[in-house]
Amino acid sequence: MEVSELNKYGICDGISEIILTSGIENPNAAPIGVIRKDNRVFIRLYRGSTTYENVKLEKIFAANVTCDPVLFVKSSFSNLENENFRYYPLNTTKIPLLKNSASSVIFRCGEIKHTEQAMTAEIIPMDAVANDYRPRAINRGLTAVIEAAVHATRYELTGDNKFLDLIDQCMETTYKCGGQREKDAAEILLNEIYENKKRVDGGKSTE
Ligand SMILES: Cc1cc2nc3c(=O)[nH]c(=O)nc-3n(C[C@H](O)[C@H](O)[C@H](O)COP(=O)(O)O)c2cc1C
Known part of the structure; x- marks a missing residue:
């Protein structure tokens, strides 16, 4: 999948606030900014979160596009209930996705750089699903x-x-x-x- 195709799924130039789902055994959700610049895409994950550990280990996750503020707030502080996840089969595993997202993009990690506080990973889009294209005015x-x-x-x-x-x-x-x-x-x-x-x-x- 080309980076330019991400527009169709709502991940455009600049920083897109998405809900990242990760954890093949134990699904986890957290809001994260996806940084898209000059046809490349990155995430920066601060140490100490479950997302950091999952992505470091599995190097694969989904970026879910949603405008639901309750999901953003809940997943900022704790995990979402199991009923919020569904699964995307990929090779021999299954990647957790957010069930009610407008779209979900599966990314794998490319080059990862570590600093004392964080890791920055270039991420490569692999596949995507679009669920809901209803327009929404800025609120x-x-x-x-x-x-x-x-x-x-x-x-x-x-x-x-x-x-x-x-x-x-x-x-x-x-x-x-x-x-x-x-x-x-x-x-x-x-x-x-x-x-x-x-x-x-x-x-x-x-x-
Ligand atoms: C809109 C929004 C964007 C965020 N972006 C990031 C980010 O890019 N990187 C990061 O490490 N944390 C980011 N955070 C903070 C994490 O979501 C937060 O630390 C969360 O508790 C991590 O959850 P986890 O332990 O389940 O992974 C963001 C939070 C919000 C609300």
Whole structure:
């Protein structure tokens, strides 16, 4: 499959936020940015995640294109329930895919470079399935809740309060412009942040 064909599946030039599914034995899902530049495609995975371990080991995964904010938020903090996965047979194995994605592209890793914090892999598209081509207008509530999820994963990593202010700003837009699905995702996200903050604050008071 040619890189130029990725347009048909919604992975265009720049960084596409997709849900990466990996793990042949134990399927896992997490939001990841797919970087497409000059006819080449890459992912950068930070150490410490299940996705990092799976891709390092298996060197094959699926990039699932979806606009569902609940799936993005849930998979940022924990794994999705088994009923969200389906399987794509490839040679003698089967690759987990997100069942309700608009499209899914199977990638294998080419050259991988490791640094102290992350690995960057050039990725090669192998095959793709398109499930749903319904158009969707840009909704600022959706983009804001995805932005908030990025800040939230950074907050979980660092405990830096500046991310809480950024999340608040995003939430204003989500509650103003989002539909019910965006508001449901916002609620899951705020609850996760609240639980995490309790853990951080609780940890501090016992030091
Ligand atoms: C929109 C979005 C994009 C993200 N992109 C990346 C990325 O490119 N690389 C990365 O390592 N983590 C990225 N993250 C953070 C991971 O999704 C997060 O660390 C997640 O908890 C990993 O889950 P896992 O342990 O199940 O793999 C992103 C998060 C969001 C919300």
